[in-house]
Amino acid sequence: MISVGLIGYGSWGPNLARNIDALDDAHVTAVCDIGPARLAEAASHYETVDAFPDYRAVLQGPSDAVIIATPARTHFGIAREALAAGKHVLVEKPMALTAADAEALVEEAERAERVLMVGHLLEYHPAVERLRELIGTGTLGRVLFIYGRRVNLGRVRSDENALWCLGPHDVSVAGYLLDGAPTQAWAVGGSFLRDDIEDVVFMAVRYSGGVLLHSHFSWLDPGKVRAITVVGDRAMAVFDDGEPVDKLRVFERCVELPRAVGDPPRYHDQGARTVSLPDTEPLRRECQHFIDCIQTGARPRSDGHDGLRVVRVLEAAQQSLRDQGRPVAVAG
Incomplete structure (x- = not known):
């Protein structure tokens, strides 16, 4: 025990x-x-x-x-x-x-x-684990870009901005889903409620291999959204944590460029399907994983190295925020 x-x-x-x-x-x-x-x-x-x-x-x-x-x-x-x-x-x-x-x-x-x-936490969410499987099996094809929204009206912070409050979620999920390392980050935002504390931030991160992550973070928004979309060249997937049941959906949609000059692109749309997920609380899974690692000596999924990678991205994005959106190289 x-x-x-x-x-x-x-x-x-x-x-x-x-x-x-x-x-x-x-x-x-x-x-x-x-x-x-x-x-x-x-x-x-x-x-x-x-x-x-x-x-x-x-x-x-x-x-x-x-x-x-x-x-x-x-x-x-x-x-x-x-x-x-x-x-x-x-x-x-x-x-x-x-x-x-x-x-x-x-x-x-x-x-x-x-x-x-x-x-x-989201690295232990069943929807994120299934997203990783969908990418690994090639269901989505080659991942082109990921975008996320984490917005709500509140809770306004006084000790950290929206980037550091909400950014770790999208950055950690992208790191878990992608093989490539983050190479560059840039961000813009605004401090509308408190001086020098950005309550809205738009962040972008480039990964080796060309994948792009784009995220919107804010606690000054009319609705609560906690969603992330993965776009591949074969299909697309949306994880919407605000949905009570159907949190993960796969859209069998893509664009095929013409092989001959002058031919139009072909649009494929075979509809959408819901991916079934186990009804388990992500935090329970996270806590159990922590205890398991203590007992077995296994390396945690979200270990210190994972945390370090996330902080490096946020640090680069924060520097870009100070520099009015100038792209900043991610260390490491």
Whole structure:
């Protein structure tokens, strides 16, 4: 039985605690939050856990692992201390706010011989796993481009912009789906609600092999959309997480260019079909994967290297954002 300490019991922490405690081979033994009301709520839900206002008390305790669900600016410091304390670590996205800090966490985890996993939740979504299968089997043909929308009215952030808040989702999914490495990123956006905090960002990333990712992130939008589209030269697929049931659809549509000069393009449309998916909560799968990796020593799907790649893309996009959309090379 793996004992887990949860650091951060805000909007996401209760979901993590619920899913860890539902596993057969793990349980929450300690919870930390700086808010007295949230800490009292955690203690009332999990009567056997130790509740602390200081995360260092969790690190000094007997838990085998910690999950860090605190504001993004604190991820690096807490994760580094946790690894140094000998804990296995699951840290929410982004794992750090600079590539240098993310790389330091990867090195510390390897030195300590501890699991370092990043909460790239969508990599554990059944729809994304099926998308990867559709690409791998050639159902979509050669992937040409991917585009995503992650927009809503709220929740307005004061400690991170829309790029760092929402960008890790699309970038991690693209990295999971594609073989190529990101080579270049550019972004434009606007700060309409708070000075110097972009509440709308349009980001593009170029991958080796020519695949393009384009994403729209905002918390200043009339409707909630959480969708990603993959366009191949044989077919296209749409993963719409806002749909209650039919979340993944494949469109048997493509364009065939003429072989002879002067001939018109041929448009193929054989309709759309829904892809069946297992009814499992992605966060439950993510938590189980973390525990499995601790027990078996396996490398997590969204390990520190995966988190580092995502931060490198976001760092390049942030630099482009500062430079009014100038393309910036992605390190690595």
